[in-house]
Amino acid sequence: MAPRNLIPDNLDGTIRVLHISDCHLYADSRRDLLGVNTMDSFRSTLLDIIAQNREYDFIAVTGDLSQDYSVASYEHFAREIAILKKPVFFLPGNHDDGPLMYKIFGNLGINVEKNVITPYWQFIFLNSEVYAVPHGWIEKRQLDYVRFCAHRSPDKYIVVLVHHMPQLVNSAWLDTQTMHNKEEFNACMRTIPNLKLVLTGHVHQEFEHEEYGIKYLATPSTSIQFAPLSANFSLDDIGPGWRYLTFYPDGTFESEVCRLKNNIFTPNFDSGGY
Numbered sequence: 001m002a003p004r005n006l007i008p009d010n011l012d013g014t015i016r017v018l019h020i021s022d023c024h025l026y027a028d029s030r031r032d033l034l035g036v037n038t039m040d041s042f043r044s045t046l047l048d049i050i051a052q053n054r055e056y057d058f059i060a061v062t063g064d065l066s067q068d069y070s071v072a073s074y075e076h077f078a079r080e081i082a083i084l085k086k087p088v089f090f091l092p093g094n095h096d097d098g099p100l101m102y103k104i105f106g107n108l109g110i111n112v113e114k115n116v117i118t119p120y121w122q123f124i125f126l127n128s129e130v131y132a133v134p135h136g137w138i139e140k141r142q143l144d145y146v147r148f149c150a151h152r153s154p155d156k157y158i159v160v161l162v163h164h165m166p167q168l169v170n171s172a173w174l175d176t177q178t179m180h181n182k183e184e185f186n187a188c189m190r191t192i193p194n195l196k197l198v199l200t201g202h203v204h205q206e207f208e209h210e211e212y213g214i215k216y217l218a219t220p221s222t223s224i225q226f227a228p229l230s231a232n233f234s235l236d237d238i239g240p241g242w243r244y245l246t247f248y249p250d251g252t253f254e255s256e257v258c259r260l261k262n263n264i265f266t267p268n269f270d271s272g273g274y
């Protein structure tokens with residue numbers, strides 16, 4: 001059976017997506033992550049998104065919504081993101097409790113579907129979480145699910161979303177936390193007809209790579225940022241960010257990263273780890 005179309009069709013066939021990631025919210029909204037109050041930075045991000053007044057059809061969130069695995073942190077997320085008044089789809093990250101999210105989000109207004117179908121594109125949300133460790137791993141059934149979705153809707157271009165970037169970002173410390181079976185993942189991706197984009201979070205920085213005609217994009221966090229190209233753990237003083245993507249009927253797409261306009265969030269640069 002074909003999955004339901006949960007997104008209203010646009011007359012011109014384009015689909016616009018707001019991508020946010022790595023909110024790292026706590027049950028106690030007063031708590032900081034390495035010097036940044038993650039609730040405040042999340043709220044500021046949402047207000048900037050509203051202020052930009054741009055059109056988008058749904059919101060994709062690629063994991064680490066929580067920093068403490070708590071029900072309250074997910075309730076905070078659902079309550080705050082509702083201000084955008086758009087459908088929200090998610091996948092878990094290494095700081096999340098995936099089973100808990102799938103259990104409670106349906107009652108909190110967050111979609112739990114993993115295959116978002118639109119007239120010309122489909123979006124497939126995967127789970128690379130290995131509970132309570134920072135690195136990722138893609139199980140065979142996740143790859144089977146991508147093959148299944150591709151086979152079920154062979155006429156649509158494909159975006160795969162997953163928390164861990166299956167490419168090295170050339171930061172030695174962060175590259176130990178990558179998707180550990182990324183070779184298996186990427187070998188599968190290369191066999192998927194119409195796959196155009198792999199979209200991730202986890203690395204808390206803007207990142208772009210392309211190989212075999214597949215673009216790999218990582219989007220900044222709404223909380224702390226990691227300094228690119230750092231051998232050792234290193235924070236960046238650049239502000240929280242998000243990404244807008246526009247997908248066209250001919251299989252092409254455009255992407256733009258935005259940052260908080262007036263960044264007031266400075267992390268504790270003495271932090272030695274994450």
Ligand SMILES: [Fe+2]
Nearest residue numbers: 022064093202
């Ligand atoms: Fe994260």
